[in-house]
Amino acid sequence: MNMEAARAEPRPTKDAGLGRLQSVGRGSARAVAILWVSAGLTLALPVLCAAPGTVSYTRDVAPLFRLNCNGCHHPGKEKGGVDLTSVASILKGGKHGPGVVPGDPAAGVLLGEVRGPDPAMPKEGDPLLASAVQLIEAWIREGARDDTPTPVDPGPPLYAAPPVIPALAYSPDGRFLAVAAHREVVLLGATNLAREARLIGGATRPESLAFSPDGARLAVAGGSPGVSGILQVWEMASGRREGEWRLAGDSLLGVSWSPDGTRLACGGSDKLVRVVRASDGQKLLQFGQHSDWVFGAMFLKDGKRVVSGSRDRSLKLIDAADGRLLDVLNRDTEPVVAVARHPSEDWIAFGGSEARVRLYKAEVKPDNIDPGKDSNFIREFESFDGGVTALAFSADGRRLGVAGLPPGEVRVFDVADGKRLAVLPGHGGAVFALAFSPDGVHLATAGYEGVVRIFDWAAKRLVTNAVPVEVQGK
Numbered sequence: 001m002n003m004e005a006a007r008a009e010p011r012p013t014k015d016a017g018l019g020r021l022q023s024v025g026r027g028s029a030r031a032v033a034i035l036w037v038s039a040g041l042t043l044a045l046p047v048l049c050a051a052p053g054t055v056s057y058t059r060d061v062a063p064l065f066r067l068n069c070n071g072c073h074h075p076g077k078e079k080g081g082v083d084l085t086s087v088a089s090i091l092k093g094g095k096h097g098p099g100v101v102p103g104d105p106a107a108g109v110l111l112g113e114v115r116g117p118d119p120a121m122p123k124e125g126d127p128l129l130a131s132a133v134q135l136i137e138a139w140i141r142e143g144a145r146d147d148t149p150t151p152v153d154p155g156p157p158l159y160a161a162p163p164v165i166p167a168l169a170y171s172p173d174g175r176f177l178a179v180a181a182h183r184e185v186v187l188l189g190a191t192n193l194a195r196e197a198r199l200i201g202g203a204t205r206p207e208s209l210a211f212s213p214d215g216a217r218l219a220v221a222g223g224s225p226g227v228s229g230i231l232q233v234w235e236m237a238s239g240r241r242e243g244e245w246r247l248a249g250d251s252l253l254g255v256s257w258s259p260d261g262t263r264l265a266c267g268g269s270d271k272l273v274r275v276v277r278a279s280d281g282q283k284l285l286q287f288g289q290h291s292d293w294v295f296g297a298m299f300l301k302d303g304k305r306v307v308s309g310s311r312d313r314s315l316k317l318i319d320a321a322d323g324r325l326l327d328v329l330n331r332d333t334e335p336v337v338a339v340a341r342h343p344s345e346d347w348i349a350f351g352g353s354e355a356r357v358r359l360y361k362a363e364v365k366p367d368n369i370d371p372g373k374d375s376n377f378i379r380e381f382e383s384f385d386g387g388v389t390a391l392a393f394s395a396d397g398r399r400l401g402v403a404g405l406p407p408g409e410v411r412v413f414d415v416a417d418g419k420r421l422a423v424l425p426g427h428g429g430a431v432f433a434l435a436f437s438p439d440g441v442h443l444a445t446a447g448y449e450g451v452v453r454i455f456d457w458a459a460k461r462l463v464t465n466a467v468p469v470e471v472q473g474k
Contacts, residue, residue: 055139057087058147064132065090068122085249087146102144105137156200157183162450162467167208168435170444171236172215177435177444179452179468180206185220185234186468190437193452193466197239203230208255208266208296212278217242219278221255221266229268231255233278245281247274254296254339258320259303265320267294273308275320285323289316296339300346300362307362309339309350317362327364329376340391340400342415347378349400351388357381357402359415379418382411389447392434401443401457403431410434410445412457422457 055061065073065084073084081094093099093109101107113121115133122128128136139145159182167180170190177193179186183204187197203222210219216236223229229248234241248270255266263284265275273294275285292312299306305326306318315329315336330336334354341348341362351357359378369375384404392401399421400413407430412422429448436443443457453465 055135055142056147057139057145058149060135061139068125068128087144087148091144100140100144103141105140111137111140156198159469159471162471163469164448165446165450166432167206168433168444168446169209169211170435170437171211172438174438178209178218179446180209181469185209188468193464199234199239201232201241202244203232205251207251207253210255210257212257212261213259214261219255219257219264221252223251225251231264231266231276231281243281253294256298258299259301265297265299265306267297267308269293273297273306273318275306285320287318287323289325295337298341307348309336311335311337315348315350315360317364329360329362331374338388338391340393343393343395343397345397349391351391353387355383355385355387357388357391381413381418382420389430390432390434392436394436394440395438396440399436399440401434401436403434405430407431412443422460424455424457424460426462
């Protein structure tokens with residue numbers, strides 16, 4: 001099974017309010033067709049001609065931006081500092097000034113960029129038709145009203161089957177096991193797997209979980225694939241959501257806390273590494289030197305450097321203050337799709353579509369190093385036939401849990417010498433999440449089946465298991 005495909009494969013869920021359809025004024029006699037040509041394809045789109053007092057942002061203007069502009073101007077890729085995915089960000093504009101001034105089409109930057117015989121935008125596509133430009137102009141002249149519908153809270157998710165579980169995390173005090181489900185994180189009692197709380201947020205797919213060093217907060221990275229990348233922070237004492245920030249146009253992955261708990265780092269399927277302030281989601285750093293998905297971004301012990309692991313086959317060492325690339329730590333051997341940092345050493349374990357997990361030091365290589373020498377390499381561990389799907393260190397750093405393909409097996413290794421200590425079989429599908437309990441006695445596993453299992457790994461014994469959500473009809 002291809003790991004990325006397995007991660008993305010949907011499981012059936014039901015949301016309250018699903019199936020509600022909204023009319024978009026299809027009976028309007030003012031509808032005309034705009035032909036949008038890209039890569040030899042022609043697409044007919046309904047666009048309304050400008051008539052005084054009738055232009056709608058949601059119905060008329062937003063579709064134009066989505067098709068022609070948002071590929072380069074969204075929260076994860078703000079060319080020129082411009083985001084055209086909401087009215088607020090359109091009004092704000094970018095480094096050249098406000099995009100739109102309501103009531104005055106000539107005052108903002110936006111209209112001048114898309115009109116005329118040789119418009120500057122879209123930079124990589126056909127110019128907008130004159131009727132489309134007139135429509136945007138009419139919307140601005142009428143006040144650039146924002147008629148975006150208020151999101152309707154669909155309520156807690158309902159499940160027709162156990163959801164795929166991409167992430168697990170124990171709270172540092174050992175009280176909770178956090179489980180990523182559909183549109184929520186479920187907090188289970190760490191010993192009995194009883195449901196304690198549901199943290200329901202705006203991300204359709206929570207992909208990564210991390211407790212703050214003091215255990216007071218939980219960070220959740222995820223989003224809606226191809227639509228948004230969302231980062232959340234939850235306060236554990238009250239279950240209150242401290243913040244939820246849309247940072248990208250695609251899912252965020254592999255979140256971690258800085259040692260002092262003030263910053264968060266994460267990767268993403270948009271190939272970027274981000275560092276943000278944990279209190280308000282303010283972007284502090286964006287690193288764009290990967291060429292494929294970034295599955296993890298981890299602070300090192302001093303909090304001054306970040307290591308990112310990407311499907312482009314690289315582990316990169318980044319200055320967390322200014323975003324400089326300090327070094328590429330590994331040889332270009334395989335896609336990095338599972339990555340974990342040692343809890344007390346600046347060591348990184350990673351694996352991917354090839355068979356073996358490798359352990360590397362996160363250090364800048366000497367200038368005079370022999371090009372043929374892999375100086376940061378420490379050791380590699382026993383191989384899986386089809387690749388690696390999940391990694392986790394124990395809190396003392398002595399043990400490394402690894403799951404791989406073909407699915408159904410989890411192994412535990414001694415970090416010091418690479419020796420295999422245990423095999424934990426019995427999984428009926430790919431395992432995407434591993435977490436050691438803080439005391440190192442138990443190893444939690446979960447993945448495609450939607451079942452959380454707790455093992456006494458040294459005894460090679462299953463202690464308990466549970467589906468973390470209530471499945472309808474069962």
